[in-house]
Amino acid sequence: MSTDPMRKVCIVGASGKLGQYMVQHALDRGYEVVGVCRERSVGKLAAFADRITIVPGPTNDREVIGKAVAGCDGVLTVLVPWGLRQYSSGTAQAVLDHADPDARMAFSCGWHITRDGKDQYSWRFKAGVRIVAWLARLVRVVDIDDQVEACRRIFASDRRWTVVRGSDLEEGESQGLPVWSRHVGDPVLASNLTRRVDFALFMVQALTDDTLIHEAPAIVGRLSPSALAHADHGRSPDPPAPAT
Numbered sequence: 001m002s003t004d005p006m007r008k009v010c011i012v013g014a015s016g017k018l019g020q021y022m023v024q025h026a027l028d029r030g031y032e033v034v035g036v037c038r039e040r041s042v043g044k045l046a047a048f049a050d051r052i053t054i055v056p057g058p059t060n061d062r063e064v065i066g067k068a069v070a071g072c073d074g075v076l077t078v079l080v081p082w083g084l085r086q087y088s089s090g091t092a093q094a095v096l097d098h099a100d101p102d103a104r105m106a107f108s109c110g111w112h113i114t115r116d117g118k119d120q121y122s123w124r125f126k127a128g129v130r131i132v133a134w135l136a137r138l139v140r141v142v143d144i145d146d147q148v149e150a151c152r153r154i155f156a157s158d159r160r161w162t163v164v165r166g167s168d169l170e171e172g173e174s175q176g177l178p179v180w181s182r183h184v185g186d187p188v189l190a191s192n193l194t195r196r197v198d199f200a201l202f203m204v205q206a207l208t209d210d211t212l213i214h215e216a217p218a219i220v221g222r223l224s225p226s227a228l229a230h231a232d233h234g235r236s237p238d239p240p241a242p243a244t
């Protein structure tokens with residue numbers, strides 16, 4: 001008999017690359033899946049259409065989120081800093097406000113988000129973030145500060161959250177569950193590369209790992225050189241037994 005407490009999960013931002021991988025992982029675990037995506041992106045979920053419930057709409061629409069998360073044991077949210085209208089913080093707030101009282105939540109973001117200010121970034125990483133932020137302001141389609149605000153609200157919440165901070169991403173076959181550390185700058189993370197499919201795996205796995213509640217793990221691929229070189233330093237929860 002399965003001891004997995006998740007039966008029904010909502011994936012907010014299901015149509016994106018990360019979102020679709022999370023849908024697949026959730027289905028693989030036998031979960032009932034509700035996906036939220038923009039109306040125009042519903043077609044991107046065609047391959048899953050007969051296996052999931054799709055709630056179309058903007059992810060920062062409180063009514064859309066309220067409907068989608070009702071009765072869900074877990075909520076996975078892709079936090080993206082799109083637009084200049086508090087898309088990211090509006091999405092996070094809607095999920096925090098409407099998810100069921102005991103729901104587990106995992107939110108995705110990048111290493112640039114810091115929880116306690118103790119992350120140590122290389123000059124190269126800091127320069128990259130500055131350039132992206134500058135370009136984003138220039139084209140006015142992305143607001144990185146709003147993703148920071150979204151995470152500030154999550155960190156301040158007493159809901160059962162995990163914020164998963166992704167390294168640079170690449171496509172490719174799964175290498176298994178990434179390893180993680182509380183702080184960027186830890187040698188185990190130095191390779192700064194994770195397979196996107198495994199970022200999604202970590203998000204889904206986080207829902208059933210209570211040791212990750214109120215943590216903001218920074219992740220890296222488990223077969224990346226730094227993870228292999230510092231295997232004893234990385235934390236990587238064991239995956240649960242498959243549902244029977």
Ligand SMILES: NC(=O)c1ccc[n+]([C@@H]2O[C@H](COP(=O)([O-])OP(=O)(O)OC[C@H]3O[C@@H](n4cnc5c(N)ncnc54)[C@H](OP(=O)(O)O)[C@@H]3O)[C@@H](O)[C@H]2O)c1
Pocket residue numbers: 012013014015016017018019037038040041044078079080082083087108109110111165166167168169196
């Ligand atoms: N890309 C990286 O290298 C990287 C690195 C570290 C962490 N992350 C984190 O990983 C997560 C997803 O990253 P990803 O690269 O894998 O992207 P992704 O899965 O393709 O996700 C993009 C998401 O943004 C939505 N989106 C795109 N344009 C939009 C718009 N104009 N308005 C509203 N929503 C829009 C997409 O929805 P539609 O399907 O409707 O377009 C989709 O849900 C984010 O939390 C990000 O911070 C990414």
